[in-house]
Each structure stands twice: as C-alpha cells, then as structure tokens.
Amino acid sequence: MNESPTDTATATDPTMDAIARAVTEGRTGAAASARQKLLTLWATIGVTGDPLHRCTLAHHLADLYEDPAQALAWDVRALDAAGAVTEQRVQRHHTGLHIAGFYPSLHLNLADDYRRLGSFHAAAEHLTAAREHAPDLPHDAYGASLRTALDEVAEAVSRRDTTRRASAPGPAG
Template sequence: MTAPDPTMEAITAAVMRGRGGDVAGARSDLEALWSEIGVRGDEFHRCTLAHYLADLYDDAAVALIWDVRALDAADALDDDRAQQHHASLQVAAFYPSLHLNLADNLRRLGSFPAAADHLDRAEERLSALPDDAYGEMIRSALTELRQAVAEHRTERLSSGPDS
C-alpha cells in the first residue's frame, strides 16, 4: 500500500471539482497548488497537475502551455516515482495522451504540421497503452484528431482531451 500523498489528494479534489462544474474553482485550486509545487517540484505532481489543468482552459494557447509543462515533467519522471502513487503506473503509457493533447491544442491554433508531428509521436507510443476502455478512448480520439488535422479543422472536438 502506498503512503498518503496530500498533494495528489488535493489535485484529485480539484479535478473532481472541475468535473462537477466548478471549472473556475478547480483552475484556481490547481494554480495555487502549482505555486506550491513550483517548476522544479516533484515530477509526478507537476505532470499530473499540468495535464489536468490544461483541460480546464478553453483557450488553446493557454492549454498548450500547461500541456507542454506536463510533457516536460513526464520527461523527468521515472516509473519508480509514478509507482509510488500506484504500482501499475508506467510512464511510457502517459505519452500517447500527452502528445494527443498537444496535437489537439496545436490543431485548434491552426498549426497543422506541428499537430501532425505530435499525433505521430502519440501513435509511436500506443503500444504502451492497455487494451482497455482508456486505451480505446485514446486510440479513438487519435483517429478523430488525425482526420481533423487532415481537414484543417480548428473547432473543439467532442472527443477532444478536454471534452
């Protein structure tokens, strides 16, 4: 059993607050936690917080900043640290979603070649995903996003990472 992690508990509470409809409150909570953690804080906390915080912004440019922070934190993260939170976690499985989110933001900003590059990176790492509902959701979103990039569409997608 893992030890309690007050920071992860606070991140989870904020995410649930946002999913419950209080997006502004959730953003405020996560931004306050980010100030406590700092840009050099625990990689797992930074990755998780930034990944979820990005989804709380309608502005693709702001979401992109948080998604880049999540990817940077993942690059500094190892499985041992992730498994302190849950024994099943593998950092490699984070990357398809992280690159998918970056691709979606870049697409919404009209940067289609950069979006396609991140879709390629997500596809290269799909084998790290489990064959379950989560893995299927990421694979389906990638397919839909690839089509939207090919068609140069910039609207928010119903299956987007922040939907």
C-alpha cells in the same frame, strides 16, 4: 493519465489527492474553481517540484482551459515534467502505472492544441509521437478512448479543422 488515485495506490500523497479533488470538481462543471485550486497548488509545488506532481497537475489543468493557447502552455509543461518522472516514482504512487503510458495522452493533447491553433504540421508531429507510444496504452476503456481520440484528431488535422472536438476533455467552448 486518467487513472483513479485510489486504485492500487501504494502510498498516501496529499498533493496527488488535492490534484484529484480539483480535477473531480472541474469535471463536475466547476472549471473556474478547479482551475484556481490547481493554480494555487502549482505555486506551492513550484517549477522544480516533484515531476509527477507537476506532470499530473499541468496535464489536468490544461483541460480546464477553453483557449487552446492556454491549454498548450500547460500541456507543454506536462510533457516537460514527464521527461523527469522516473518509473520508480510512478510505481511509488501507483503500482499499476508506468511512465510510458503517459506519453500517448500527453502527445495527443499537444496535437489537439496545435490543431486548434492552426499549426497543423506541429499537430501531425505530436500525433506521430502519440501513435508511437500507443502500444503502451492499456487495453481497456481508457486506452480505447485515447485511440479513438487519436483518430478524431488525425481526421480533424487532415480536414484542417480547428474547431473544438465534442469529445475533448474540459469545458465546452
């Protein structure tokens, strides 16, 4: 889900553009400001708004929280919204995307959240789900980074390690 909104985008979407701007701000170190912008946008979208908007926003907002419980709440919202996103809606936004490709990252994030909270059984369940969807990952640097992260989280689960991964997205704890 780390695609660039301008690569083969099919239509201008002001909400997706606003999400992208906030995500970029968060990645440059302004996590608190980016988080506030996304929370304000979430209030505008609402819990029944466009599922692609909700999924994308929640997925990226989770990365802006150091606390794994707060990240978990947003990652659950992202996965829930993904279930309502249609392939047609994704294609309207970006011709190169497929909803199936969202699931490895969504489940990986949930696995990592649960692992950090010490819920290793739940983490393992989401790792299994992420691996089941891994064939839908692109064969590029993004896909490789997710496959590496899956291995890192699996290793941390096997060690019962709850520390934050150095390679995890978002602010360092």
